[in-house]
Amino acid sequence: MASKVRLYVDHPLGVGQSVPLNRDQAHYLFGVMRLAVGDVISLINSRDGEWDAMVEKAGNKNGVLLCQTRTGELQLPPDLWLVFAPIRRERTAFIVEKAVELGAARIIPVQSEFTQTANRVRQDKLQAHCVEAAEQCGGTFVPPVDDLIKLDGLLAHWPTDRQLMFCDEAEIGAPVGLPELPGPWAILIGPEGGFSPNERAKLHALPFAHAVSLGPRILRADTAAVAALTLWQHHLGDWG
Numbered sequence: 001m002a003s004k005v006r007l008y009v010d011h012p013l014g015v016g017q018s019v020p021l022n023r024d025q026a027h028y029l030f031g032v033m034r035l036a037v038g039d040v041i042s043l044i045n046s047r048d049g050e051w052d053a054m055v056e057k058a059g060n061k062n063g064v065l066l067c068q069t070r071t072g073e074l075q076l077p078p079d080l081w082l083v084f085a086p087i088r089r090e091r092t093a094f095i096v097e098k099a100v101e102l103g104a105a106r107i108i109p110v111q112s113e114f115t116q117t118a119n120r121v122r123q124d125k126l127q128a129h130c131v132e133a134a135e136q137c138g139g140t141f142v143p144p145v146d147d148l149i150k151l152d153g154l155l156a157h158w159p160t161d162r163q164l165m166f167c168d169e170a171e172i173g174a175p176v177g178l179p180e181l182p183g184p185w186a187i188l189i190g191p192e193g194g195f196s197p198n199e200r201a202k203l204h205a206l207p208f209a210h211a212v213s214l215g216p217r218i219l220r221a222d223t224a225a226v227a228a229l230t231l232w233q234h235h236l237g238d239w240g
């Protein structure tokens with residue numbers, strides 16, 4: 001049996017709740033997926049878990065779904081932010097997709113000194129990648145993606161209770177060194193060109209920043225993001 005279509009909606013979900021569909025959602029469900037009145041799909045909204053909803057109205061430009069039963073609990077990721085310097089467009093999309101699958105509560109693209117200005121990020125496109133990743137991987141939570149911010153600016157207003165796993169390529173070959181500190185965390189991944197000496201000195205001086213090695217080889221930024229998320233989830237996250 002084909003698996004049920006899963007759709008993220010920014011709308012409350014609950015027994016008997018009617019959910020109106022916008023034009024894009026109607027096109028996807030009724031034009032692309034060829035669903036019709038009476039069909040049942042799964043809805044998520046990052047708040048109320050996963051719900052079965054039946055198609056009540058199906059139109060070219062709109063429609064209405066009726067929530068019936070909750071089929072899954074909300075599964076929130078740990079309080080972990082992924083802070084990363086954008087790289088080439090399709091690889092940046094890969095990073096945010098893996099952050100959804102591996103578990104991140106917030107995604108913050110940063111402009112560091114060596115970030116290629118060509119890697120302009122579109123927050124709306126990255127957010128859409130997160131929605132798609134959650135729909136496809138069975139997730140019930142979609143992390144918000146921030147607008148691009150300068151790394152200096154982000155660090156200047158850093159919440160001091162949040163630890164920072166600073167993946168520093170200069171630590172290459174050293175023991176990983178991720179301190180087992182409880183509480184909220186963030187992972188920082190640099191761009192293709194790495195961190196500048198000035199950035200590295202500033203980061204090493206921050207009490208909440210912990211320079212971490214990701215092994216004896218230089219990883220591509222997208223590989224490093226996956227490796228760091230995996231390492232953190234295993235040591236401090238919800239992988240037990």
Ligand code: SAM
Pocket residue numbers: 167168169170171172173188189190191192193194195212213214215216217218219220221224
């Ligand atoms: N251009 C840099 C160089 O050759 O040293 C490499 C930068 S690497 C492509 C992009 C980012 O991935 C780095 O800024 C760092 O955050 C992370 N990274 C890659 N390999 C790493 C390692 N072995 N240890 C820690 N971080 C690493």
